[in-house]
Amino acid sequence: MSRLQAIDPATAEGKTKALFDGVQKKLGVVPNLLRTLGASPAALEAYLAFSQALGGAGLDSRTRESIALTVAGENACDYCASAHTAIGGSLGIGAAELADNLRGRSGDAKLAAALDFAAAVTRKRGLVGDDDLAALRQAGYDDAAAVEIVTTVALNLLTNYVNHVAQTDIDFPKVTADAAETAA
Numbered sequence: 001m002s003r004l005q006a007i008d009p010a011t012a013e014g015k016t017k018a019l020f021d022g023v024q025k026k027l028g029v030v031p032n033l034l035r036t037l038g039a040s041p042a043a044l045e046a047y048l049a050f051s052q053a054l055g056g057a058g059l060d061s062r063t064r065e066s067i068a069l070t071v072a073g074e075n076a077c078d079y080c081a082s083a084h085t086a087i088g089g090s091l092g093i094g095a096a097e098l099a100d101n102l103r104g105r106s107g108d109a110k111l112a113a114a115l116d117f118a119a120a121v122t123r124k125r126g127l128v129g130d131d132d133l134a135a136l137r138q139a140g141y142d143d144a145a146a147v148e149i150v151t152t153v154a155l156n157l158l159t160n161y162v163n164h165v166a167q168t169d170i171d172f173p174k175v176t177a178d179a180a181e182t183a184a
Contacts, residue, residue: 006035015041081177113139
């Protein structure tokens with residue numbers, strides 16, 4: 001059971017209700033993570049705006065979902081592993097690739113470089129080396145992509161940490177992120 005109270009969309013008021021209504025219209029559901037963030041309308045609004053802004057960036061949605069899985073694996077966040085596995089699957093990413101992404105791997109060399117960089121940013125708390133950036137650039141990513149990978153990591157750190165603090169109830173088919181630790 002969640003340690004922080006998730007806000008029920010049926011009883012939400014004010015700014016939280018308006019934000020939940022937008023999420024419901026877009027997704028058809030208000031996931032438990034967003035219900036938890038709804039305790040602070042400012043936090044919920046910030047998350048939604050950040051997420052929407054990255055949706056218009058140069059990295060495509062499949063790459064962002066793969067990065068989200070890598071970060072979830074690095075942080076052993078079962079909620080995010082579950083959510084992003086479901087979302088990635090809905091984007092057509094195969095089950096084996098999703099499992100690999102959770103472990104920071106990919107069958108695609110260019111994506112693997114992005115995931116390596118995302119894992120390094122997460123593990124090293126942003127203090128990556130010149131070699132980390134060189135490997136990313138060698139794979140064909142430019143500085144804009146490097147910044148977008150870092151911001152995608154940051155957005156997912158936010159959700160990982162909220163889920164760890166809250167122990168958010170998982171409302172997606174459950175995927176255990178701990179498996180990523182033993183496979184790395």
